[in-house]
Amino acid sequence: MKIFICLTILLQIFVLQVRTNECELTLNDEIQLTVNELIQSQQLCNTSNSPMTNTRRISIAGRLLDYTTRCQKSISNANVEIIHIPSNRQLICSDLHHPNSHGYFNLTNVMSHFNEEVLLRVTSPGYKIIYKKICLPLSYERSEEIIVSYKIVLTIDTKQSHSQHDERMKSIVDTLLFQMTLDEKIGQLNLLSVYSNADGAIISDNLREKIHRGELGAVLYTYTPKAVRQLQELVINSTRLKIPLIFGFDVIHGHKTIFPIPLALSATWNMTLIEQSARIAAREATADGLNWVYSPMVDIARDPRWGRILEGAGEDPWLGSQVAAAMVRGYQGNDLSLVDTVMSCFKHFGLYGAAEGGRDYDTVDMSPLRMYEYYLPPYHAAVEAGAGSVMTSFNEINGIPSTGNQWLLNDLLRNQWNFTGFVVSDYAAVSEMVAHGLGNLQEVSARAITAGVDMDMVGEAFLTTLNKSIEEGKITEQTIDQACCRVLEAKYKLGLFDDPFHYVNESRAQTDIFTKENRLAARDFARRSFILLKNDKQILPLSRSNLTITLVGPLADDHRNLLGAWSGAGDWKQTVSVLEGINQLVGNNIQVLHVKGANFLEDLNMLKLLNTYSVNVILDNRTATEMIDEAIQAAQKSDVIVAVVGETQGMSGEAKSRADIGLPVCQKVLLQALFNTGKPVVIVLMNGRPLTLTWEDQYATAILETWFAGTETGNAIAEVLFGYYNPAGKLTATFPRSVGQIPINYNHKNTGRPYNSSNYFDKDMTRYIDIPNDPLYPFGYGLSYTTFTFGPINVDKTELHGDSDRLTIRVVLNNTGAYDGEEVVQLYIGDPVASVTRAVRELKNFQKVFLRTQERKEISFFITTDDLKFFDSHLNYIWEEGVFNIYIGPDSVNTQSVQIIWFK
Secondary structure: OHHHHHHHHHHHHHHHHHHHHOOOOOOOOOOOOOHHHHHHOOOEOOHHHOOOOOEEEEEEEEEEEEHHHOOOOEOOOOEEEEEEEEOOOOOOEEEEEOOOOOOEEEEEEEEEEOOEEEEEEEEOOOEOOEEEEOOOOOOOOOOOEEEEEEEEEEOEOHHHOHHHHHHHHHHHHHHHHHHOOHHHHHHOOEEEEOOEEOOEEOOOHHHHHHHHOOOOOEEEOOOOHHHHHHHHHHHHHHOOOOOOOEEEEOOOOOOOOOOOOHHHHHOOOOHHHHHHHHHHHHHHHHHOOOOEEOOOEOOOOOOOOOHHHHHOOOOOHHHHHHHHHHHHHHHHOOOOOOOOOOEEEEEEEOOHHHOHHHOOOOOOOOOHHHHHHHHOHHHHHHHHOOOOEEEEOOOEEOOEEHHHOHHHHHHHHHHHOOOOOEEEOOOOHHHHHHHHOOOOHHHHHHHHHHHOOOEEEOOOHHHHHHHHHHHOOOOOHHHHHHHHHHHHHHHHHOOOOOOOOOOOOHHHHHHOOOOHHHHHHHHHHHHHHOEEEEEHHHOOOOOOOOOEEEEEOOOOOOOOOOOOOOOOOOOHHHOOOHHHHHHHHHOOOOEEEEEOOOOOOOOHHHHHHHOOOOOOOOOOOOOHHHHHHHHHHHHHOOOEEEEEEEOOHHHOOOOOOOOOOOOOHHHHHHHHHHHHOOOOEEEEEEOOOOOOOHHHHHHOOEEEEOOOOOOOHHHHHHHHHOOOOOOOOOOOOOEOOOHHHOOOOOOOEOOOOOOOOOOOOOOOOOOOOOOOOOOOEOOOOOEOOOOEEEOOOEEOOOEEEOOOOOEEEEEEEEEOOOOOEEEEEEEEEEOOOOOOOOEOOEEEEEEEEEEOOOOEEEEEEEEOHHHHOEEOOOOOEEOOOEEEEEEEEOOOOOOEEEEEEEEO
């Protein structure tokens, strides 16, 4: 049967390719969905909570093509949604997917219940929406997979015509620019922080005067409908031209409902989930009056000493690009003017994650080749996804700070990448160029706006100096007009000229924020982000009855630190602790002995630093010995010890670089005492960066990485510890054995003397003499409660020719263990001979596959010459003929390979 299915899929794909030249417009099937049901169908299905009985498995393959080019152009910027409509027409939801760069989509493992109707919905900006009914047989064998294929040809939607939209925008913006004074234009480039409280926005007399003079274009830190309305009314009622404000905020991993930190979300390897997290955050943010978010952070980071590694997607440019695009899509949707979408501001442009020594804000220095190959792709992906704005970084590039770097902001961003949005500086980054040594405030301000910065965040450098620079001929009013035009265009796209109070809705603030549904999503996101690093003797999952556990550690019953850094408007008092989660889930069936065991840390200087702005770390009054003795007494009465240890939320994040990325000493002393009891110790980690855990890995029975998991932390951890969910996360940032290995990443290059660990006594090689070269946990690594095995790699050919050829790779994945589970099948490509040195391997694709216990499935990948491309020494993006190694496995190290030759 499996062979028949595979042949059928190949036949369908072949037919699709043969018929590509037949360009027949795809017509909509007649569907019966009300307006409310259409809105409901935008909700993503939570498959983890769906019963697996009475379901059928569907595979849907196809390609999206453009009708206006007679199907010569494929469409890659699109949503391909599978809409599930139950017979009772309640809980309508959709599974969201996206085509590849050639417009192909291959949706495997789609699960459908027998009592529901299934539709295919295709949406792409500027094209008409397509609905197709998926016809399914009434009955079939449970093991049988239903295969459906489509060639979908889209045509331009005249109602969404960009030319009409652009003409109206140009007319409105040009009219305003003609009416504006120079001071009013400069005022639009000014972004200030305005705080609020229960009474609304805190408006000083100075701020009121600035607003009256038209010296404010945007605001950060103001949210809630009441506060936003107050400021917007002040602008509309007291300024000459009544140009509305943009309201921005750091919505990084949720607004009020806080999701896992971005590094954790990336560990799900689930772009649908990541997009959904941004979609929910956008809904909550807009319900609170916001329309602009400073997210996603797409900086590639190879140095875990850097505290802001928690805000990004790790070390890989390909995966980072997928995450960047998913986040932008989630925030902005297909229409920025809708009431529940926000303008995304990706950051930090550029190379911010490569700071020397892992010290925040420090110098970045790298070759153009490394820049283009490994650090720039996620920024480019955010631009391609349509991000409306970009934030500059604090660091310098080629000796010039990003905020004044014309090559970066103009030549690359606008001329090469065709970015049409606006550029905002990071917090006071314009004025900080003075400290960089580029001149006084007037000089650096002129340099920034000339380079391409359109808005100055907080520093008021533009507001106080640009007028003088024009008078002295250092800049032109045309430069001011250009920046002001981009800011006004953003306001038009957000719908603010049609309705300045578009995002002010008190009823939405009551119904769309911190809902039960959003908290359930937060719980699901959290458990999917956890990574099982070690599980000796299959100690996990724990028994759900007849068990006594000692729950110990400073984070075991903590609330303050669960949200992690950049938790926006989240309230730590609303979080669920690990103790609470376990008691709610299995507390009636097991005995939980809870003790603290240790403080977070006992370094008084660091404690003062962490508590500088608010009291986040509180020391226990007892001595360390007293707390450890209590923990040992409890441990001796238990069957297993669960130790919840890690960082405080203030130990990672902006300006939170660490030279030592191990656990604090007092927590390691506690762990040593627990190991000495002889009882099995399960370590539950909470942290915002990869840690050095070589000693912990040697002695712990199991280690579960949970990051900072957000609002629903305790519930999610409990479900994973006791087997209600099988962890399936995979690392997106390497865990080193020692700080001395940093920077460390899987996609490194070979040297002329590459070290082979199988020959330990080869001394004149690229190696350390005191520790292994390899990391403790490599990129892509993560265990499961079940076991997966990979069959041999099969390719449809070993020699290929030209750009039009395509390689098909297949591998059979088997779930040989006792639990249902998910595996991330990862595909890497190595280019051993090229005109420039290449990485030993690079991630190029993956599939996350759910298999029931003892189930097997054939996984297929398609490779084109796009997957072989790299930047040559002249920074041309090319592919070269030659030998290529294809690697497939569960992580970046444990792979099998096959070699192919691709000729020009």
